[in-house]
Amino acid sequence: MLIKTTAMVVLLLTSGSLFAAPSISPTTATFEQLAQQQAHNTPLQIIDCRNSNLYNGWPEPQQQYGGHIAGAVNIDASWLKTLDTSGFQTLLRDKHLKPTLPTYLYCSADKAQQLTSALQAQGYQSLTTINQSLSHYHGQLSALPNFQQLVPASWLHDLIDGKHPRYAPKHGYKLVEVEWGPPTKYLLDHIPGSLYVNTNTIESKPWWNKVSNTALTKVIADLGIRYDTTVILYARNNMSAARFANFLMYAGVKDVRLLNGGWTAWINAGYPTENLPNYNKKPVAFGKTIPVNPQYIIDTTQVKSLLKKPASQQSVVSIRTWPEYIGKTSGYDYIKPKGRIEGAKWGHAGSDSYHMQDFLNPDQTMKSGNEIAAQWAKWNIKPRQDVTFFCGTGWRASEAFFFAHVLGWKNISVYDGGWYQWSANKNNPTADGTIIPANVH
Structure with a gap:
């Protein structure tokens, strides 16, 4: 524990x-x-x-x-x-x-x-x-209950080298770099053997939510991933990797892991890179009907139902900056409304919509689980509750979701629509202004 x-x-x-x-x-x-x-x-x-x-x-x-x-x-x-x-x-x-x-x-x-x-x-x-x-x-x-899902660069290096490190995959693995847009940086340098996923293939307009289950199934099949394949993800900024991690867990991949510290950790360790792209040669059948775990992604209707429960039993968690939470800024140039979902608790984030300093060490690895749990507990966000995370469109929320998973939290999800979709409907209740934490004990 x-x-x-x-x-x-x-x-x-x-x-x-x-x-x-x-x-x-x-x-x-x-x-x-x-x-x-x-x-x-x-x-x-x-x-x-x-x-x-x-x-x-x-x-x-x-x-x-x-x-x-x-x-x-x-x-x-x-x-x-x-x-x-x-x-x-x-x-x-x-x-x-x-x-x-x-x-x-x-x-x-x-x-x-x-x-x-x-x-x-x-x-x-x-x-x-x-x-x-x-x-x-x-x-x-x-130790963290699910520390094995957050892997060290040294472990990944041994795995790529053909060694059999402790907690090695049991049914093969796929290493995937996840970024927004074409593979510009990937083609210059990437971890040897890694495939590439453009987030535009897993998110769809207008809200940048998860694509249809049919489209997601195709992306996963094209990567050669079955439900029992270990998938190791990384990114230049691990938020995008965590976004895909949430989708894969929703789909039903049993063993999804994140490189602790992402690309930064690999480079800091001085490990080799390559510039030749990798492709999975033959699509595979997933082996189960997607989604196996629909509870990991919820929609606006489900958020409203969650908010009807007592605050001691649920947490709708805003993984956004304090200025975003209190309504001073929307955090995005393409999102005009400011404020928060009424009843949402503040779950911390970082300096802006592209950073998560409140969750990361100076080397970009995950901050101590005790510290993350403590900053959530101040807002009455606790592991036994039904907890959903949201941000603007899902990236920061997904990283918080994955860290909660590593901490062993069970009833967790990402509100896919986030502030972008919620705020677009004026009938959805919102709030702004400074608020005192719901629980300071």
Whole structure:
């Protein structure tokens, strides 16, 4: 299960930093000594400075289980390469870390040193590093319920190389890049072996909703995808990949995965690319009647029915910027009405309609599940509810939907029409203006 963040913070160290080495050698400790401090209820912070995939649940080499120590926050030391001082300070505030509390870091020695130096520069004085492998930790680790659906670039690289990594596909796989428009960037550079999907083939005018089931069936067949084929998706901005992920899950593909961090993660890792296009040679029958999971995409009538339930039982979630939510802007040049669906809760998003910073780490990987769940809980958006996500036309909502899926949320969907279709009918109730969160507990 997903464990809620506590006051503790443990640092997991990673590589790469613009900060100089610390002037004072950090204190070292073992996991056993950390456990003793925890047993005495000593106030402390734990930072897991390894990469987010290991934090989420992917096991390290030669380790049976993955995940993180309950209460640890994730700060990958490699993020320091892309953060200036202001950005690092914002990150520490977002993680609710305090320079006055004893802080433990666990990761490799070089990464621990990099992060220690950066923290010392921000006034952190009581810093202790744990250089042991997490295999020496004897407590229960916390991991995302469906972490396997969010794959590391290293895992994908091994898979493409013909190796058999842990959680490998059981019935073959297809790797697909998903973007809007012709494959301009794809033809210059893409992950080896990947096919291409233009979102214009899976969305239709006027609202940019999902195409008909007949048309979707053809797209899937042309890609060579059966219901039991593992499909791994990525994009330059993973919103478009998540959009197709939602459609594939709706269709009935049993194993849909997203490359954590998308194209950025692949390039950052220095893995090879190719420029020759790939095509599936022979269409295949899906093997089931589409849709197998119609509940993953809902329409306007279903949203209205959902809103009639008590707020404690349902959440219609606006994955839009705060200015969009309160009606200062529509967020799009082709959408004129401003405001929100009356009764919708704010689910966060990013700086504009093309970004999702509230859900992403500095390296574009998925933010800690605890942090995502916490920002939703403030608006009474909770896992046991019937939850649907919407944005302007479905892309941002689909990424939030997929993250909720990785978190193990069950009753989730995307409102396909989004604000675009809802606001086009003046009879649909709307609201604007600032609102206090429905639940602040």
